[in-house]
Amino acid sequence: MSINSRPNVLEVANLIGDSSRLAMLxxxxxxxALPATDLANVARISPQTASSHLSKMVEGGLLLHESFGRxxxxxxxxxxxxxxxxxxxxxxxxxxxxxxxESDEQKTLRHARTCYDHLAxxxxxxxxxxxxxxxxxxxxxxxxxxxxxxxxxxxxFGVEVDADPRKRxxxxxxxxxxxxxxxxxxxxxxxxITKRLFQLKWLERLPNSRAVRVTKTxxxxxxxxxxxxxPAVTDK
Amino acid sequence: MSINSRPNVLEVANLIGDSSRLAMLxxxxxxxALPATDLANVARISPQTASSHLSKMVEGGLLLHESFGRxxxxxxxxxxxxxxxxxxxxxxxxxxxxxxxESDEQKTLRHARTCYDHLAxxxxxxxxxxxxxxxxxxxxxxxxxxxxxxxxxxxxFGVEVDADPRKRxxxxxxxxxxxxxxxxxxxxxxxxITKRLFQLKWLERLPNSRAVRVTKTxxxxxxxxxxxxxPAVTDK
DNA sequence: AGAATATTTCGGCGATGATCGAATCATAAA
DNA sequence: TTTATGATTCGATCATCGCCGAAATATTCT
Numbered sequence: 001m002s003i004n005s006r007p008n009v010l011e012v013a014n015l016i017g018d019s020s021r022l023a024m025l026x027x028x029x030x031x032x033a034l035p036a037t038d039l040a041n042v043a044r045i046s047p048q049t050a051s052s053h054l055s056k057m058v059e060g061g062l063l064l065h066e067s068f069g070r071x072x073x074x075x076x077x078x079x080x081x082x083x084x085x086x087x088x089x090x091x092x093x094x095x096x097x098x099x100x101x102e103s104d105e106q107k108t109l110r111h112a113r114t115c116y117d118h119l120a121x122x123x124x125x126x127x128x129x130x131x132x133x134x135x136x137x138x139x140x141x142x143x144x145x146x147x148x149x150x151x152x153x154x155x156x157f158g159v160e161v162d163a164d165p166r167k168r169x170x171x172x173x174x175x176x177x178x179x180x181x182x183x184x185x186x187x188x189x190x191x192x193i194t195k196r197l198f199q200l201k202w203l204e205r206l207p208n209s210r211a212v213r214v215t216k217t218x219x220x221x222x223x224x225x226x227x228x229x230x231p232a233v234t235d236k
Numbered sequence: 237m238s239i240n241s242r243p244n245v246l247e248v249a250n251l252i253g254d255s256s257r258l259a260m261l262x263x264x265x266x267x268x269a270l271p272a273t274d275l276a277n278v279a280r281i282s283p284q285t286a287s288s289h290l291s292k293m294v295e296g297g298l299l300l301h302e303s304f305g306r307x308x309x310x311x312x313x314x315x316x317x318x319x320x321x322x323x324x325x326x327x328x329x330x331x332x333x334x335x336x337x338e339s340d341e342q343k344t345l346r347h348a349r350t351c352y353d354h355l356a357x358x359x360x361x362x363x364x365x366x367x368x369x370x371x372x373x374x375x376x377x378x379x380x381x382x383x384x385x386x387x388x389x390x391x392x393f394g395v396e397v398d399a400d401p402r403k404r405x406x407x408x409x410x411x412x413x414x415x416x417x418x419x420x421x422x423x424x425x426x427x428x429i430t431k432r433l434f435q436l437k438w439l440e441r442l443p444n445s446r447a448v449r450v451t452k453t454x455x456x457x458x459x460x461x462x463x464x465x466x467p468a469v470t471d472k
Numbered sequence: 473a474g475a476a477t478a479t480t481t482c483g484g485c486g487a488t489g490a491t492c493g494a495a496t497c498a499t500a501a502a
Numbered sequence: 503t504t505t506a507t508g509a510t511t512c513g514a515t516c517a518t519c520g521c522c523g524a525a526a527t528a529t530t531c532t
Contacts, residue, residue: 008328009258009262009324009325009328010253010255010258011328012324012327012328013249013252013253013258013324014253014254015253016249016252016253017246017249017250017251017252017253017254018250018253018489018490019246019490020490020491022245022246022249026245035508035509036508036509036510037507037508037509045490045491045492046491046492046493047508047509047510048491048492048493048509048510048511049490049491049492050509051509051510051511052490052491052510052511053490054509055510061327061328062327069498069499069500069508070498070499070500070507070508070509071499071508071509072508072509077327078327080323080326080327081327083323083326084320084323084324084326084327087316087319087320087323088245088248088249088320089245090316090319090320091248091297091298091313091314091316091317091320092244092245092247092248092297140376140379140381143376143379145376254519254520255520256520256521271478271479272478272479272480273477273478273479281520281521281522282521282522282523283478283479283480284479284480284481284521284522284523284524285520285521285522286479287478287479287480287481288480288481288520288521289520291480305478305528305529305530306477306478306479306528306529306530307478307479307529308478308479
């Protein structure tokens, strides 16, 4: 029984397969650590129930926690957990019933959001496309590789480009975007670029959401630096 | 609520998070299609219960079925489903309690098995290592790329090497091996090589298991063609 | 045709587990 | 210290769902 040998797989899948816990996990996919009460809210359950769920997920290796005063912050335990969640999202059947009037939150999520630690949504896909067009990034097999020019350009841009990217696993992974059904740049490079965009205040987080907003300077910056035609992205 | 927008994620995770269904899915990770009764056996449940589970998994998009006479064969619906399962295995905490006397089945699984459509286990990892040593394959970011020599060599070896590998997604993916905690070659290239090894009868499937056996000619062949020191692999 | 095997449907039992109220503990503000 | 807020523990309730027995349907074998 190859299943008995890995009882933890069952435990992990079981943990994810509950509506309340999944709601918490999905909101943690934004990459931020959130306190227990906030997580109870997103799941629409009482603090007691949330506490129970959270301790189970910590026990099961899905989450880590850190205490600050009377608050207890939870976050995903690793990139691997985020990746597993993404891969589940990827196999959930295509588009569900789509109401004519798409919810606002839905719309902002589709537009731009963080996917654990990197940029996703229309903007994430568009930026990746630009990097490819500008030959800063190249597809390689089912992965990306940073070109020499790309490394120089991004370093000048202030991104912490790794010394020897080829040595690192998951340096420039392709991540399948559920809203766009397209790939975009993930991995530690994707995270580093996103980090820089926040530093420059080209991006800012929206409260209580994975969604992010491109600021005014961000629009100008993305246009001049990467030639990203912002209106074209938002329109269609 | 980004969760309400994707109810299918919950459904999928829920389906995986049941012991009986997971047992079936794990055995289907071998890549073969199996009839309902066999799946009932691996899960140690009655045919009625299995039937119920199977129809749910088809409904949820995890499985596909094909009928041959009175038999109904089930298989994983896609590479993505296999990939999602692998990613769950990867986050299940390291090694569980390990009895001194490891079960025979466990041992053969560790040794060599199919991971959906490619070779895994000690042999899978060892073969990948050899391909890297021989410069037929190169690491690129978190992925593999077939070298020019590699393409020629494998084509001569009878592997259906794709015309333009760079165009294909998931051509030479790295797959994390749960038993070895090492990466090995997956993707369509990994599948093509494995297919060829079965053709040549260097590998043969063991009944009712994901485990595979390296045949006598296989040992010789792997040694002469890829310099794979078979005894060294099996020993430690 | 009759017998055997594979799969499915229905119905009811039973266990697991998500949920919240009430109470407790811990930390921070007043 | 007192008060307020975040988090946890315990206990009881209640719904869900996995499970199998019985019976039906379909296909193959003799």
